[in-house]
Amino acid sequence: MSDTMKAAVLTGPERIETQQTPVPEPGPGEVLVRVGAVGICGSDLHFFRGQLQKDTSYPMVLGHEFAGEVVALGPGVTDVAAGVRAACAPDRPCGRCEWCRKGEANVCPDVRFAASHGEPGCLCEYYALHAGQLHPIPDSVTFEQAALFEPMATGLHIVENLVKPSGGETYAIMGAGPDGLATLLAARENGASRVFLSDLVPERLEAARKLGADGTCDSGRQDFIEFLRQQTQGRGVDVVVEAAGAVPAIQQVFHAAAIHGKAVILGIPRVDELKVNLTAARRRELTVIAARRTVGKYDRALELIAGGKFDTDVVITHRFPLDETQRAFECVRDRADGVVKAMVIP
Numbered sequence: 001m002s003d004t005m006k007a008a009v010l011t012g013p014e015r016i017e018t019q020q021t022p023v024p025e026p027g028p029g030e031v032l033v034r035v036g037a038v039g040i041c042g043s044d045l046h047f048f049r050g051q052l053q054k055d056t057s058y059p060m061v062l063g064h065e066f067a068g069e070v071v072a073l074g075p076g077v078t079d080v081a082a083g084v085r086a087a088c089a090p091d092r093p094c095g096r097c098e099w100c101r102k103g104e105a106n107v108c109p110d111v112r113f114a115a116s117h118g119e120p121g122c123l124c125e126y127y128a129l130h131a132g133q134l135h136p137i138p139d140s141v142t143f144e145q146a147a148l149f150e151p152m153a154t155g156l157h158i159v160e161n162l163v164k165p166s167g168g169e170t171y172a173i174m175g176a177g178p179d180g181l182a183t184l185l186a187a188r189e190n191g192a193s194r195v196f197l198s199d200l201v202p203e204r205l206e207a208a209r210k211l212g213a214d215g216t217c218d219s220g221r222q223d224f225i226e227f228l229r230q231q232t233q234g235r236g237v238d239v240v241v242e243a244a245g246a247v248p249a250i251q252q253v254f255h256a257a258a259i260h261g262k263a264v265i266l267g268i269p270r271v272d273e274l275k276v277n278l279t280a281a282r283r284r285e286l287t288v289i290a291a292r293r294t295v296g297k298y299d300r301a302l303e304l305i306a307g308g309k310f311d312t313d314v315v316i317t318h319r320f321p322l323d324e325t326q327r328a329f330e331c332v333r334d335r336a337d338g339v340v341k342a343m344v345i346p
């Protein structure tokens with residue numbers, strides 16, 4: 001194996017170029033994976049657009065939704081063999097803090113996360129990660145299907161860990177991108193009576209209908225709150241999930257919920273502070289939930305993918321080689337060409 005590899009390097013705002021970089025050396029407890037597929041996530045777009053976090057600077061490599069094949073083992077790795085195909089979790093929690101010990105590692109303050117706070121991302125040919133981040137997949141699951149397990153696990157986290165439904169609930173999901181669609185499936189798996197989605201991209205609404213949405217609203221043409229009022233005889237829905245990260249959608253969340261409903265904010269807007277109508281939340285006595293990433297749902301997400309319940313053909317609409325990562329990001333940024341999930345295949 002050569003000691004250099006191709007990596008898609010973000011060298012400045014909106015500028016990604018392929019560069020030769022050193023192949024990482026797997027450290028103690030780590031494995032080296034040949035990356036098979038990487039999903040482009042809405043959260044990657046913040047960096048692409050030039051919004052950096054503290055501890056991040058250009059040049060950097062993006063990408064955190066991935067799957068691949070183990071090609072080398074670091075010192076002390078005994079429970080994984082070369083040749084294992086696996087979905088790769090992007091997060092490496094500290095394992096020691098109060099939240100890690102309670103099984104809530106998604107909020108670990110010391111978590112290391114691919115392409116975040118100085119950690120390298122996976123838009124490259126080889127990636128070193130802890131063996132515990134691997135979730136082996138059967139031969140019937142492709143790398144690109146497996147790379148969808150992170151958004152699917154996010155949908156399951158929203159519904160099963162945070163909303164904790166008892167069944168029969170109505171849902172409104174704002175945003176029919178991969179996270180919104182995964183939340184739709186998670187809601188259906190947990191006995192939702194009806195699920196409605198809104199988006200501005202007609203192809204995403206089509207995907208939502210294929211995955212079992214009971215109603216969809218093109219929010220560029222019709223006000224989603226008005227649509228929900230019609231669908232629920234003015235009552236509102238039991239659970240609202242904002243999965244678009246769009247300021248106007250977040251401002252509508254409380255208005256969509258029924259009395260004693262739950263409002264979940266999952267999407268990451270471009271601003272940290274915005275105006276919301278608290279009176280709408282108070283009068284309905286809503287439970288407001290802010291969601292972060294996922295925890296404890298990776299294996300169940302893979303089951304839904306392997307079993308064909310999460311129809312990845314509906315979700316994965318675009319594929320790009322590593323050399324065209326720039327084009328992949330532009331496509332997702334512009335929501336061009338009906339894109340739902342774009343995959344980069346290194």
Ligand SMILES: [Zn+2]
Nearest residue numbers: 041043065150
């Ligand atoms: Zn993601």
Ligand SMILES: [Zn+2]
Nearest residue numbers: 094097100108
């Ligand atoms: Zn921790």
